[in-house]
Amino acid sequence: MRSAGRHFLQIPGPTNVPLPILAAIGQPTVDHRGPDFPSLTLNVLEGLGRIFQTSGDIVIYPASGTGAWEAALVNTLSAGDTVLMAETGHFSTLWRIMATRLGLKVEFLPGDWRRGADVGAIESRLAEDRSGTIKAVAIVHNETSTGAVSNVSAIRRALNTAGHPALLMVDTISSLGSIDYRHDEWQVDITVGGSQKGLMLPPGLSFNAISQKARRAAKNARLPRVFWDWEDMIAANAKGYFPYTPATNMLQGLKVALEMLQDEGLPAVFSRHDRAAEATRQCVRHWGLEIWCAEPAEYSSALTAVLVPENQSADALRSTILKQSGVSLGNGLGRLADRVFRVGHLGDFNDASLLGALAAIEAGLLASGMGIRAGGLSKAIAVLNTDGPLQAAAE
Numbered sequence: 001m002r003s004a005g006r007h008f009l010q011i012p013g014p015t016n017v018p019l020p021i022l023a024a025i026g027q028p029t030v031d032h033r034g035p036d037f038p039s040l041t042l043n044v045l046e047g048l049g050r051i052f053q054t055s056g057d058i059v060i061y062p063a064s065g066t067g068a069w070e071a072a073l074v075n076t077l078s079a080g081d082t083v084l085m086a087e088t089g090h091f092s093t094l095w096r097i098m099a100t101r102l103g104l105k106v107e108f109l110p111g112d113w114r115r116g117a118d119v120g121a122i123e124s125r126l127a128e129d130r131s132g133t134i135k136a137v138a139i140v141h142n143e144t145s146t147g148a149v150s151n152v153s154a155i156r157r158a159l160n161t162a163g164h165p166a167l168l169m170v171d172t173i174s175s176l177g178s179i180d181y182r183h184d185e186w187q188v189d190i191t192v193g194g195s196q197k198g199l200m201l202p203p204g205l206s207f208n209a210i211s212q213k214a215r216r217a218a219k220n221a222r223l224p225r226v227f228w229d230w231e232d233m234i235a236a237n238a239k240g241y242f243p244y245t246p247a248t249n250m251l252q253g254l255k256v257a258l259e260m261l262q263d264e265g266l267p268a269v270f271s272r273h274d275r276a277a278e279a280t281r282q283c284v285r286h287w288g289l290e291i292w293c294a295e296p297a298e299y300s301s302a303l304t305a306v307l308v309p310e311n312q313s314a315d316a317l318r319s320t321i322l323k324q325s326g327v328s329l330g331n332g333l334g335r336l337a338d339r340v341f342r343v344g345h346l347g348d349f350n351d352a353s354l355l356g357a358l359a360a361i362e363a364g365l366l367a368s369g370m371g372i373r374a375g376g377l378s379k380a381i382a383v384l385n386t387d388g389p390l391q392a393a394a395e
């Protein structure tokens with residue numbers, strides 16, 4: 001049955017795709033071996049460098065983020081190699097399972113899913129590993145299942161302090177283009193990204209940003225790889241082409257997405273996410289509900305996971321909100337199933353979209369008899385009005 005009015009896609013990705021990007025994707029498909037194609041390839045590779053904050057190599061896969069996870073592992077490691085991972089939530093767990101299925105040995109530092117990676121535990125494990133058994137440290141920057149961010153620069157320092165040569169791999173699938181991230185400055189070896197979150201594109205593209213050290217490691221890495229091979233990509237990309245058919249229309253959309261982010265300016269993009277996140281948290285606190293991330297310094301600016309009261313169903317609440325107001329919220333994943341709902345505040349949105357979503361959540365909470373305190377929006381508005389574009393313009 002038709003529902004009137006705009007549907008609000010407030011999940012933590014895929015995010016709302018702005019019309020100029022949809023229009024670019026909807027352009028006629030071009031010849032990916034034709035004379036005009038290299039200018040598109042070179043343009044998007046250069047623009048991606050600004051987003052990853054790197055002057056190094058980047059490869060673009062016609063795949064979801066899971067593909068770029070696999071690419072990071074198979075290009076740099078050999079069967080039996082040890083990878084140190086930190087249990088931050090559902091996505092770190094899926095990456096661990098993938099690594100194990102590829103024949104790697106994973107040391108999984110335990111976590112309670114309520115905070116980012118434990119830097120102290122990483123540092124002590126690296127310090128113990130004098131023989132250099134650990135070949136890579138793999139971290140999820142923004143854990144999309146919990147709304148907790150790991151401190152990548154501190155993990156880099158931990159590697160340096162321990163004098164450990166392991167590669168540093170970071171998943172930025174839900175932080176890229178939303179939360180400050182610096183591939184070169186933080187000396188990350190492989191950064192994994194995806195199109196469908198901060199970059200405001202549909203799902204379908206994913207990325208590896210690659211350090212020179214990672215490229216050297218790839219020369220000796222023996223896990224089988226064909227589709228994911230960096231060297232084939234980098235060699236073809238140098239001439240503006242791809243080793244196989246790229247997702248041409250998505251690349252046309254990517255060009256526009258990168259221009260839009262450039263036009264807004266990355267610092268402004270990050271602060272827009274920060275204030276939406278703070279407004280959301282103030283609203284949630286007023287309702288009397290608990291923010292799932294237990295460490296304020298690690299709160300995510302891309303999403304907020306909210307715990308529902310004991311004996312209540314987060315999924316039933318989400319379903320009420322969708323039916324009542326046409327707002328889709330993220331579900332609880334893995335062990336958080338039915339316990340939390342996740343509010344995505346990333347990608348293309350403004351104050352009106354945020355306030356609309358929060359109003360719909362409040363209506364749903366009240367309709368579901370969750371015993372919350374009404375009036376959370378006033379707290380969100382107070383944040384937006386003290387830290388907003390109007391104030392910036394007046395200064």
Ligand SMILES: Cc1ncc(COP(=O)(O)O)c(C=O)c1O
Binds near residue numbers: 013066173
């Ligand atoms: C942090 C993180 N890593 C990995 C993935 C997997 O990416 P995909 O579903 O695009 O394959 C996701 C998906 O949401 C994610 O949020």
